[in-house]
Amino acid sequence: MTVNPGTLLPGTALADVQALLRQRAADSVAELVEFASIPSVSAQSRHQPDVLRAAGWLAGRLRQAGLTMVETWPTAGHPAVYAEWLGAPGAPTVLVYGHYDVQPPEPLERWHTPPFTPTVVGDRLYGRGVSDDKAPLLLTVQVADAYLITCGALPVNVKFLFEGEEEVGSAHLGTLVAERAGRLKADFVLSADGGMWSAETPSLTVSARGIAALEFTVRGPAxxxxxxxxxxxxHNPLHAMAALVAGLHGADGRVAVPGFYDGVAERTPEQRRELAGLPFSDEAYLAQTGAPSPYGEAGYSTLERQWHRPTLELNGLWGGYTGEGSKTVLPSEAHAKVTCRLVPGQDPERVTRLIEAHLHATLPAGVTLEVRRSGHQARAYGLPPDHLGAQVAREVLAELYGRPPLEVGMGGSIPVLETFLGTLGLDTVFFxxxxxxxxxxxxxxFFRLPRLAQGQDAWARYWWTLAARARG
Amino acid sequence: MTVNPGTLLPGTALADVQALLRQRAADSVAELVEFASIPSVSAQSRHQPDVLRAAGWLAGRLRQAGLTMVETWPTAGHPAVYAEWLGAPGAPTVLVYGHYDVQPPEPLERWHTPPFTPTVVGDRLYGRGVSDDKAPLLLTVQVADAYLITCGALPVNVKFLFEGEEEVGSAHLGTLVAERAGRLKADFVLSADGGMWSAETPSLTVSARGIAALEFTVRGPAxxxxxxxxxxxxHNPLHAMAALVAGLHGADGRVAVPGFYDGVAERTPEQRRELAGLPFSDEAYLAQTGAPSPYGEAGYSTLERQWHRPTLELNGLWGGYTGEGSKTVLPSEAHAKVTCRLVPGQDPERVTRLIEAHLHATLPAGVTLEVRRSGHQARAYGLPPDHLGAQVAREVLAELYGRPPLEVGMGGSIPVLETFLGTLGLDTVFFxxxxxxxxxxxxxxFFRLPRLAQGQDAWARYWWTLAARARG
Known part of the structure; x- marks a missing residue:
């Protein structure tokens, strides 16, 4: 007999699930340590076997949780791991998104503990990828496991899609999602990737900046x-590169690329007032980051610069001799890596073309320029305010924290947002x-270990509340 | 009985020495290969044992040549190797200078043959340090050896001083020369370091630019x-660094540091005409270097820019992620290494202070700056036109090539020039x-192997001619 948890899950189910999760708290951490020990660095080809190992580990954990279909979906790059439980006909279907790949750990000498030997210090777990995105991802599987053990069912239908290329721009996920669109049908995406405002204050992310990326090389002598x-x-390519990079911004902190701000809307006075009312201080921000002062586009606050204004940032710049001692070299090349963060109204492809044209137009004499696209592109995203998934998130966070969440923007980008909206027509709720x-x-x-249990509790409530709301 | 070769060396001595050197040509190359196999990279601490090994090898070769005093002189850094033969009372004494240390070989991936496995390709020997300065240095020892075998004496008194820190700015040689000033008394310095204009055209270097060096770091978030x-x-430190570096030069290619050109004299119209008459073309220079076009201070020719105008050059620039793939990082630091080439009228210490002040004055908001001196400092140098050592060099080169040498400048710097002049009162003739x-x-x-025998012949003639000239 199939239970219909959308209507038939016993009233004590949530409490039972919560109790089991509390009982298994130490096991949950041990699992996270095991998962984060796998150096699934998607950007570095030498770690390809590790990326595959992480995918295999994750598929195994999903099977152990009792998911009825667990599959590894190959792509032209790293595979995605898919799993589903669809035993709640009539109840909503959520597509849980996360990624099991991690950023490169470099510079290694700056780590106090080995990046792939997850280490507990106080209430924090240190290690590459623990916060982005292994702990937030893993806890959703642990919640599904707890529901299936205690009730043999989940309150809603759940599809898990965990990719292995988020940190390299989700290059092949678009194709995969298009190919598997039928399997991925759902009511909305519930993202385990994202990140909250602070540990103490609940928040709901309602927008994310898009991204465009490119690299360029300036060449002088052969x-x-x-x-x-x-x-x-x-002409020393390092001088030419410095001039070229310096010409990307004006003295007012604005991006100097002609056309860069075309289509970017100003926020309304009310929106700006709301943002200014958030509990945020530049002083605390500087204390947190260690930067000497805020800096950015003239006329905007720090939060506006982070969430609602587009940027052009160098991520790497190099050329010549960088080792110990002195080497009196006039190098043949200089290199730069750039990413832009985009806001609504900006098209990544157009922005990339504008930058490329500007670099060529401002190239100093005596050197040549090569610009390469990196394919890392995504439009900015905004969640409709009355979205059911957003309403449930507000309700759950208000229950847990005793106050409604802040509505915040996200300075970073999740390229799949555009994929989910464009290909599947699905909005994404960050949780x-x-x-x-x-x-x-x-x-x-690092990841704050108490947030593992809090996140489990929140996800258990989320599915429960969503089912209840959908029942009416 | 002591032979006085200044007056008593037989008339056939030079011909005998030349014949022996021709006979030993293959041995001379084999010795060079052995010497250049030792990775005596003075800038890299891991190579310290190799630097010592090179000093030991060189001392051994000097002893084998029959030099009467061979000593290794310790310094606070790498040691110098000293040797002397003073059996020609009344004849001039030359202090032969060279360096047995070499530049770092990086970037290793750009070498076609291993840098410390000297490899003959056609008439060239490839390897780190073969041209700068191991072949030019070694051949002076081989010439002394040939004189001592054939005649049991040299035509003039010779002191050899070979240092191990030239590539790191000869940091401790000043102290050493001051301490050993008595032992180092001579009529002038004959330098085996330097480099000629071209393989076909004889040249005499009559000036060298000085040097000042510094490094700086721009810091943003902690x-x-x-x-x-x-x-x-x-503020992204990479952006701030680019703005700072771009501000070091004007659009006219001039160094933008206030006061940088103070004391720099313009060359006379006649000097400029002479220089313009040298066999040099920008086209050939670009073909040789592979650069797309000349670039530099407005109003000056390429040779003027290389020899007679001061420069400020970045040798290294780096920060952020420089590895494979993409890493969306706002780095905490950016770094730069700078060297200036100086001309007469500029004081290295003052130039360094001016740059430091300019960097602080133009530092963008939102970052901090740390400037470090590297200690790599030397004034520019000029050889008096009527110097006996220069006259002998002109005569020998004219004999060998059938025409008088070009009088050229040197864009590079040899910090010991200032040491020899300031401490010992000695001029330096580059040979x-x-x-x-x-x-x-x-x-x-690489080093052109036929130049080993040419150089031996030239040095054999030089000592011979110097003795004859001194005799009157």
Whole structure:
């Protein structure tokens, strides 16, 4: 007999699930440590076997949880792991999204503990990928496991889609989602990736910036030359690169690429007032980041710069001799990596073309330029305010924290947002239990261990509440 | 009985020495290969044992040549190797200078043959340090050896001083020379370091640029941050670094540091005409270097920019993620290494202070700056036109090539020039048989093997002619 949990799950089910999760708290952490020990660095080809190992580990954990279909979906890059439980006809179907790949750990010398030996210090677990996105992802599987053990069913239908290329721009997920669109049908996406405002204050992310990425190389002489013999007579690619990069921004902090801000709407005075009312101070922000002062586009607050204004950022810049001691070289090349964060109204492809044109237009004499696209592109995203998934998130967070969540933007980008909306027509609700200050993409990434249990509780309530709301 | 070779060396001595050197040509190359196999990279601490090994090898070769005093002189850094033969009372004494240390070989992936496995390709020997300065240095010892075998004496008194820190700015040689000033008394310095204009055209270097060096670091947040979450709200050190570096030069190619050109004299119209008459073309220079076009200070020719105008060059620039793939990081630091080439009238210490002040004055908001001196400093140098050592060099080169040498400048710097002049009161005559295009300080450094025998012949004639001239 099939239970219909959308209507028939016993009233004590949620309490039973919560009790089991509390009882298994230590096991949950042990599992996370095991998962985060796998160096699934998607950007580095030497780690390809580790990425596959992480996918296999995750598929095994989903099978152990009792999911009825667990599959590894190959792509032209790293595979995605898919699983489903569809035993609640009539109840909503949520597509749970997350990613099991992680950022490169470099610079290694800045880590206080080995990045792939997850280490507990106080109430924090340190390790590459623990916050982005292994803990937030894993806890959703642990909640499904607890429901299936205690009730043999979930309150709603759930499909899990965990990709292995988020940190390299989800290059092949678009194709995969299009190919598997039938299997991925759902009411909306519930994302385990994202990150909350702070550990103490509940928040609901209602927008995310998009992204466009490119790399470029400036070339002078065909080979490295002696800077004494040749210096002054040929353009040093490092000087030309500096001039080129300096020309990407104005003294007012605005991006100087012509057309870059085309289509970018100003926020309304009311929206700006709301944002200014959030519990945020530049002083606390500087204390947290260690930066000497805020800096950015003139006329906007720090939060506006982070959430609602587009950016052009260098992620890497290099050329010449960078080792110990001195080497009097006039190098043949200089390199830069760039990503832009985009807001509604900006098209990643157009922005990339504008930057490319600007770089060529402002290229100094005596050097040549090569610009390469990285394929890392996504439009900005906004969640409709009255979305059912957003309403449930507000309700659950209000129950847990005793106050309604802040409605916040996300400075970062999740390229799959556009994929889910464009290909499947699905909105995405962010429900991640990582926190924005957990040094993701940086040395000494950590996850606050108490948030593992909090996240489990929240996800257990979320599915429960969604089923109840959908029943009416 | 002591022979006085200044007056008593037999008339056939030079011919006998030349014949012996021709007979030993293959041995001379084999010795060079052995010497250049030792990775005596003075800038890299892991190579310290190799630097010592090279010093030991060189001392051994000097003893084998029959030099009467061979000593290794310790310094606070790498040691110098000293040897002397003083059996020609009344004849001039020359202090032969060279260096047995070499530049770092990086970037290793750009070498076509292993840098420390010297490899003959056609008439070239490839390997780090073969041109700068191991072949030019070694051949002076081989010439002394040939004189001592054939005649049991040299035509003049010779002191050899070979240092191990030239590639790191000869940091401790000043102290050493001051301490050993008595032992180092001589009429002038004859330098085996330097490099000639071209393989076909004889040249005499009559000036060298000085050098000043510094490094600086721009710091923003205390740790690397996620460029999506934080980008736009804090100053990216890579942007600030680019602006800072771009501000070091004007659009006219001139160094923009206030006061930088103070004391720099313009060359006379006659000097400029002479220089313009040298056999040099920008087209050939671009073909040789592979650069797309000349570039530099407006109003000056390429040779003027290389020899007679001061420069400020970045040798290295780096920060953020420089590895494979993409990493969306807002890095906490950016770094730069700088060397200036100086001309007469500029004081290295003052130039360094001016740059430091300019960097602080132009530092963008939102970042901090740390400037470090590297200690790599030397004034520019000029050889008096009527110097006896220069006259002998002109005569020997004219004999060998059938025409008088070009009088050329040197874009590079030899810090010991100032040491020899300031501490010992000695001028320096450059008499090196390396050539400026031999990719010194770059991958695939090479030495033209026929120049080993040419250089030996030239040095044998030089000592012989000097003795004759001194006799009157």
């Amino acid at each position: 080979k490295d030359l002696h800077s004494g013999r040749h210096g002054g007579a040929l 991640s239990f990582s926190v924005g200050d957990e040094d993701i993409h940086a040395p000494n990434e | 740790k690397d941050l996620h460029s999506g979450r934080h980008g736009g709200a804090l 090196s048989f390396s050539v400026g295009d031999e990719d010194i300080h770059a991958p695939n450094e």
